[in-house]
Amino acid sequence: MKIHCECGHVIHDGTDGLAHKGHVIPDRRWNELADAIDEAVETSDTPRQREAACMRLRVLLNDMARTAWQCTECGRLYLDNADHHLRSFEPRPDEDVRDILAGGSKGRA
Numbered sequence: 001m002k003i004h005c006e007c008g009h010v011i012h013d014g015t016d017g018l019a020h021k022g023h024v025i026p027d028r029r030w031n032e033l034a035d036a037i038d039e040a041v042e043t044s045d046t047p048r049q050r051e052a053a054c055m056r057l058r059v060l061l062n063d064m065a066r067t068a069w070q071c072t073e074c075g076r077l078y079l080d081n082a083d084h085h086l087r088s089f090e091p092r093p094d095e096d097v098r099d100i101l102a103g104g105s106k107g108r109a
């Protein structure tokens with residue numbers, strides 16, 4: 001998949017683990033996800049149950065998450081809406097937000 005950014009740069013999405021791609025989970029579904037994880041952990045005793053629970057969680061994640069991509073040149077953010085139409089969000093010109101989807105956290109880059 002390629003996104004032609006409004007700045008002229010082409011955003012590529014051809015592999016996993018991209019630093020300029022993320023997945024957004026709406027807050028309205030956050031507790032549903034947490035409950036599903038709790039249930040998966042609490043009710044999966046056998047390998048077969050764990051495998052089934054993992055599949056249910058993956059289906060749920062694919063259903064609720066919206067994909068986001070960021071242009072590495074201008075920082076513009078592209079996000080699928082609920083109808084899977086791409087919307088763009090432009091950062092303020094005085095802010096450098098180009099690593100917002102990079103996934104860094106304390107102790108990790």
Ligand SMILES: [Zn+2]
Nearest residue numbers: 005007071074
């Ligand atoms: Zn751009």
